[in-house]
Amino acid sequence: MQEHELWFTALLNDHLAGVGDSILSWVGVHAENPARPWSNFIAMEILVAVVIVVAFAWLRPRLSVDRPGKVQHCFEVTYLFLRGTAEDVLGPPSHAYMAYFGTIFIFILFSNLLGVIPTFESPTMFAAVPLGCALATFFYYNLMGFREHGVGRYLKHFAGPMPLLAPLMVPIELISHMSRPLSLTIRLYANMYAGEQVTLAFIGLVPLVIPVAFMGLHVFVAFLQAFVFMLLTMVYVAGAVEHEH
Amino acid sequence: MNAKRALLLLALLALAAPVFAQGQAPAAQSNTHWIWITSGFAMAIASAVCGLAQAKAVASACEGMARNPGAAAPIRFALILGLALIESLALYTLVIILLQVRAA
Numbered sequence: 001m002q003e004h005e006l007w008f009t010a011l012l013n014d015h016l017a018g019v020g021d022s023i024l025s026w027v028g029v030h031a032e033n034p035a036r037p038w039s040n041f042i043a044m045e046i047l048v049a050v051v052i053v054v055a056f057a058w059l060r061p062r063l064s065v066d067r068p069g070k071v072q073h074c075f076e077v078t079y080l081f082l083r084g085t086a087e088d089v090l091g092p093p094s095h096a097y098m099a100y101f102g103t104i105f106i107f108i109l110f111s112n113l114l115g116v117i118p119t120f121e122s123p124t125m126f127a128a129v130p131l132g133c134a135l136a137t138f139f140y141y142n143l144m145g146f147r148e149h150g151v152g153r154y155l156k157h158f159a160g161p162m163p164l165l166a167p168l169m170v171p172i173e174l175i176s177h178m179s180r181p182l183s184l185t186i187r188l189y190a191n192m193y194a195g196e197q198v199t200l201a202f203i204g205l206v207p208l209v210i211p212v213a214f215m216g217l218h219v220f221v222a223f224l225q226a227f228v229f230m231l232l233t234m235v236y237v238a239g240a241v242e243h244e245h
Numbered sequence: 246m247n248a249k250r251a252l253l254l255l256a257l258l259a260l261a262a263p264v265f266a267q268g269q270a271p272a273a274q275s276n277t278h279w280i281w282i283t284s285g286f287a288m289a290i291a292s293a294v295c296g297l298a299q300a301k302a303v304a305s306a307c308e309g310m311a312r313n314p315g316a317a318a319p320i321r322f323a324l325i326l327g328l329a330l331i332e333s334l335a336l337y338t339l340v341i342i343l344l345q346v347r348a349a
Contacts, residue, residue: 187329225329
């Protein structure tokens with residue numbers, strides 16, 4: 001079922017179809033329709049990445065210690081909020097991981113909010129995008145655990161506090177670790193998809209005024225889900241790098 | 246040593262692979278659309294229990310904030326985190342319903 005193509009996706013397909021086909025062939029995948037390889041969610045993700053890069057490239061020269069402007073204040077508030085949350089969860093070592101936390105928050109937030117603008121769709125509404133973010137988080141927190149403890153000691157933590165409990169603890173720990181990317185994915189995907197479907201359902205029922213309430217709820221949920229994703233990332237990184245007494 | 250034995254035991258689970266080779270279930274021939282009926286009940290039960298759990302969380306958070314207004318910020322933080330995690334359980338049901346409806 002060919003879904004409706006957005007104007008941005010059509011733009012990419014019209015001009016960069018060859019590029020799309022060659023990128024897919026690097027990983028051995030063949031598009032269903034080689035003339036139009038770009039799908040909606042990839043195009044929207046690229047748009048989000050471009051918007052983020054342009055926004056921060058625009059911001060960087062305007063930062064000033066002595067005379068901060070209004071935009072700088074806005075970004076400072078956001079950054080201090082993220083920094084404060086990270087310090088609540090991780091403590092002093094949080095500054096080493098702020099880059100990933102901030103990036104995942106901003107990316108998911110912009111992706112979620114992109115769907116509110118007409119003629120765009122949230123890339124997080126398609127199951128592949130939250131899965132990508134969740135897998136990135138999964139690899140990130142395990143890599144941070146390996147970096148902090150070394151591979152052997154980090155894996156030994158799966159055996160639990162006592163060697164006697166290991167046959168019980170290892171399956172439990174493995175299952176709980178495997179369930180983390182699953183729950184991250186489903187939480188983000190279902191919230192975004194359901195928010196859009198509820199708005200569409202109410203537009204079908206009462207075309208005026210009432211759907212605005214549900215769109216407002218969807219925007220609130222967009223912020224909340226980006227924050228919860230980042231918060232759970234912080235909790236998982238904290239669990240991976242903490243030193244037990 | 247015990248961790249090694251535990252991992253070897255887990256590797257034996259790979260012998261269970263033939264389970265995946267079970268045949269396709271025969272398609273239902275009746276006119277009753279069971280998917281629609283069960284999905285309604287499933288979502289209702291999931292939403293109801295999720296609502297009860299979130300009500301309990303909010304009630305405890307409000308009481309905590311009333312007893313100790315100075316600790317309102319950490320309590321609010323824990324509340325938001327708890328609500329999002331409880332919400333996600335109801336959403337798992339929704340995702341299963343969406344998958345079933347798409348497959349049917």
